Amino acid sequence: MLAVKVPKREAEKVRRKLIDLGVLAKGYAVKREGEFILFPVTGPVEGFELVEAEFERLERKPHSYREVVEVPDEVRGLLPSSLDIIGEVAIIELPEELMPYGKAIGEAILKVHRHIKAVFAKGSKISGEYRVRELIYLAGERRTETLHRENGIRLKLDVAKVYFSPRLATERMRIFEKTHPWEVVFDMFAGVGPYAVLLAKKAKLVFACDINPWAIRYLEENIRLNQADNVVPILGDVRKVAGKFEADRVIMNLPKFADRFLREAMLSVRDGGVIHYYGFGPEEDLFSEHEAKIKAVARELGFGVEFRGERKVRPYAPRQFNIAIDFQVLK
16 A cells, blocks of 8 residues: 655654644554655655555454343343442443343453453442442452542542542532632541542641541551641541531532531631532432522521532432532622
């Protein structure tokens, strides 16, 4: 096939130009001949030396495990399009009909995502005081501890012992961008510290509370990993911690039950401080019920509230969304 022949020192510049011109042939490996590089092209290119050459075809890499997994046609349409990747661990939600093919699905995920070492299926919903779920082993190594990287920080955790969602990385960065260097932050349900450790890079001080001893153990390790010495880990019930200090910003990342802790959040924020509240809402009316609860608790305490922003964070279930409400407390 037709090729452009250039000296090695000019190869990268020429490659970019061929891409810009739309003439670089896709699916072929470039060829080296002594001090020259040969690029396959789809037609003549003015201003370059053209030669005839044979090129090795590149094997197309699959983009999804669904392209390589072998399951019966009658259940192929049930294969999930998404999975959670936490460090070197992948967690996928499989309908009952696909569970007999769990091993094949797990091995397909390992084949496509080479950095993943272990694959599990969700065995139950998140439940209990510690917000954890049962996991079913599918393929790879039988381990649940991993090191996850996001937003420039490292987080060590065990996916079987603590709650963690990689899908909130963008939301965590949104709060980071709103935080000021002089602020004291209270992370009421801190987990292993994805909010707390990130915000510590910008805030003056971060109080991070969780009732799960495993979460605090990993939080303490993540403080060391990221040199986040301005994070204060607190093991215990947030009800007993609330009101013992005054924060400029409070994070309530407990969407299923956050409304039960609004009183504690408002008692812990200074006059004019901001609370980031998370909940679940139906598509037809995402925010009204949560707004009403926020206003009711504020009235009980004799406070005022001013809503500063509302947004859909991510889909949670059919016609249900994880939502965020930012509001200011006026005392």
